Amino acid sequence: MKIMVCLKQVPHQDARLEIDSDGTWIKEDGIKFEINSYDTYALEEALRIKDAGEAEVVVVSIGPDRVTQALRTALGMGADRAVHVKDAAVDDSDSLGIAKVLAAVAKEESPDLVLMGLMADDGNFAAVGPMLAELMGIPSATAVVKAERAEGTVTCERELEGGALEVVELPTPALLAVQTGLNQVRYASLKGIMAAKKKPIDTKTAEDLGLTGQVGAAASKVKVEKIYVPPKGEGAEMIEGSTDEVVEKLLGKIKELGLL
Amino acid sequence: MGNVLIVAEIQKGKIREASYELASFASKLGKDVKSLVLGSGVAAEADAFAAKGGGEVLLVDDEAVANYNVDAWTRAIRAAVDATSPDVVLISNTPSGWDVAPRVAAALDAAFVSDCFGVESDGGNTVFLRRVFNGKLDARIAPSGDVAVATMQPGATPAFEGSTSGKVDKLDVSFDGLKAKFVEVREAEAKGVDLTKAEVIVSGGRGVGDPEKFQEVIQPLADALGGAMGASRPVVDAGWLPHEYQVGSSGQVVTPKLYIACGISGAIQHLVGMKASNFIIAINKDGDAPIFEVADLGVTADLFEVVPALTEAVKTAKG
Numbered sequence: 001m002k003i004m005v006c007l008k009q010v011p012h013q014d015a016r017l018e019i020d021s022d023g024t025w026i027k028e029d030g031i032k033f034e035i036n037s038y039d040t041y042a043l044e045e046a047l048r049i050k051d052a053g054e055a056e057v058v059v060v061s062i063g064p065d066r067v068t069q070a071l072r073t074a075l076g077m078g079a080d081r082a083v084h085v086k087d088a089a090v091d092d093s094d095s096l097g098i099a100k101v102l103a104a105v106a107k108e109e110s111p112d113l114v115l116m117g118l119m120a121d122d123g124n125f126a127a128v129g130p131m132l133a134e135l136m137g138i139p140s141a142t143a144v145v146k147a148e149r150a151e152g153t154v155t156c157e158r159e160l161e162g163g164a165l166e167v168v169e170l171p172t173p174a175l176l177a178v179q180t181g182l183n184q185v186r187y188a189s190l191k192g193i194m195a196a197k198k199k200p201i202d203t204k205t206a207e208d209l210g211l212t213g214q215v216g217a218a219a220s221k222v223k224v225e226k227i228y229v230p231p232k233g234e235g236a237e238m239i240e241g242s243t244d245e246v247v248e249k250l251l252g253k254i255k256e257l258g259l260l
Numbered sequence: 261m262g263n264v265l266i267v268a269e270i271q272k273g274k275i276r277e278a279s280y281e282l283a284s285f286a287s288k289l290g291k292d293v294k295s296l297v298l299g300s301g302v303a304a305e306a307d308a309f310a311a312k313g314g315g316e317v318l319l320v321d322d323e324a325v326a327n328y329n330v331d332a333w334t335r336a337i338r339a340a341v342d343a344t345s346p347d348v349v350l351i352s353n354t355p356s357g358w359d360v361a362p363r364v365a366a367a368l369d370a371a372f373v374s375d376c377f378g379v380e381s382d383g384g385n386t387v388f389l390r391r392v393f394n395g396k397l398d399a400r401i402a403p404s405g406d407v408a409v410a411t412m413q414p415g416a417t418p419a420f421e422g423s424t425s426g427k428v429d430k431l432d433v434s435f436d437g438l439k440a441k442f443v444e445v446r447e448a449e450a451k452g453v454d455l456t457k458a459e460v461i462v463s464g465g466r467g468v469g470d471p472e473k474f475q476e477v478i479q480p481l482a483d484a485l486g487g488a489m490g491a492s493r494p495v496v497d498a499g500w501l502p503h504e505y506q507v508g509s510s511g512q513v514v515t516p517k518l519y520i521a522c523g524i525s526g527a528i529q530h531l532v533g534m535k536a537s538n539f540i541i542a543i544n545k546d547g548d549a550p551i552f553e554v555a556d557l558g559v560t561a562d563l564f565e566v567v568p569a570l571t572e573a574v575k576t577a578k579g
Contacts, residue, residue, distance in 0.1 A: 236558030
């Protein structure tokens with residue numbers, strides 16, 4: 001069986017975010033990037049299926065040169081090969097544009113299972129997974145915290161509110177958008193990293209995928225007018241001073257609340 | 261003008277509070293309000309919704325939608341869109357809503373915006389407000405095209421109050437050949453750690469660094485205050501603490517007298533679980549962390565300096 005894992009490279013969770021000059025996104029220069037945390041769980045799940053038997057794991061990512069690093073990491077962890085859609089014509093696509101690119105890759109790959117994270121740590125849209133499934137005409141489940149495969153089906157546990165779970169059975173091919181905590185994600189071993197150097201990364205453009213004019217900024221129906229630091233509102237009263245001074249004030253408040 | 265279509269959601273036989281919140285959002289758009297109610301044996305709820313913000317309700321009353329099913333919902337919502345030609349479709353960002361909404365948008369080749377906390381009409385154009393970067397920044401988003409599909413964050417606006425002169429019409433949808441199959445819903449198991457009853461909760465996040473530090477730094481302050489220890493999602497995901505310690509939308513929703521957040525940046529899913537606490541103290545190295553937005557008292561500092569010192573001070577004060 002073939003598993004396609006969609007990865008997004010996003011700004012590192014600890015990166016200091018600064019808004020760019022036109023105020024519609026962040027400055028990407030000089031910050032560290034990493035594989036979207038949700039997607040690492042999707043990759044791990046695919047690698048576990050591979051480890052348990054016969055499966056080929058193909059990782060797919062979209063973005064500029066820096067994305068090669070994310071794909072090398074995924075190959076180092078054990079993925080078999082990678083597809084890198086690298087084309088300025090795809091930049092600034094909305095979620096649906098990204099889903100169209102991935103659907104075009106999926107058409108070439110014909111995977112039995114598509115795995116990806118529930119959402120990305122940057123845009124937080126949680127849109128591409130179900131959109132991709134809709135475009136592929138296959139069933140999907142989101143916020144998956146457990147997946148069990150049987151002949152021709154995959155049974156998923158979806159996370160609901162307050163710790164409840166919904167169990168849903170999907171015929172394969174199917175797409176699962178996974179929740180964090182689904183498994184414990186491995187690190188790439190030194191042997192894996194060395195082996196990854198010989199694994200292929202296939203680079204594609206929008207034109208290669210037959211998507212000229214259908215994706216990118218011009219085709220996007222979602223325009224970010226501006227991004228901004230959330231208004232603090234009343235917010236917290238900030239205490240400053242030495243540790244002793246801070247502790248004294250906190251202690252005073254705890255007493256005032258009648259908790260001492 | 262134009263129409264806005266609300267997709268209402270049934271939970272345990274009743275229209276969810278979040279659906280009345282959608283009615284509240286919809287009422288601000290200067291559009292005719294249409295709604296879709298889908299479920300099994302929910303005609304009375306459809307009537308109730310029509311009278312309270314839902315406006316003209318289309319009712320899909322079918323055994324096939326007795327429980328959430330992504331394929332059935334996609335079909336029903338598309339049928340409702342065909343019937344009402346809305347320029348905005350509002351769906352709650354609940355586990356059902358976020359599962360189905362992007363599929364509907366893809367099927368309609370429509371603009372899609374998710375988990376919005378606000379929507380406004382800007383000179384006739386609908387504009388959405390939402391968080392990005394896990395709550396660190398906000399974005400103002402303008403959709404284009406014939407129709408925009410949006411999911412709205414539950415709890416972001418009060419539920420619709422007042423009455424509307426609505427009506428209910430049945431909508432027939434064929435549910436033959438659905439691929440996804442609902443199996444069951446498993447309710448949450450009883451927790452070994454019941455944080456909902458604690459008067460004081462001291463919670464740690466990724467900033468605590470490792471599992472040992474929870475026992476060395478966070479637990480002692482919780483003990484000194486006679487309270488309980490909690491954690492944010494990344495801590496539980498990393499396996500540092502079991503799920504029963506998790507505070508947030510997918511963990512426990514808590515309202516203690518005092519909540520102390522240590523090294524927690526404040527992702528939305530955590531804030532939802534603790535923002536109703538009586539008093540919130542936040543200690544974080546990053547002064548811009550969203551946690552300070554909901555905190556009453558904030559300290560920009562290294563938790564490893566402040567927390568142990570506070571623990572000692574509490575112990576001394578207790579004598």
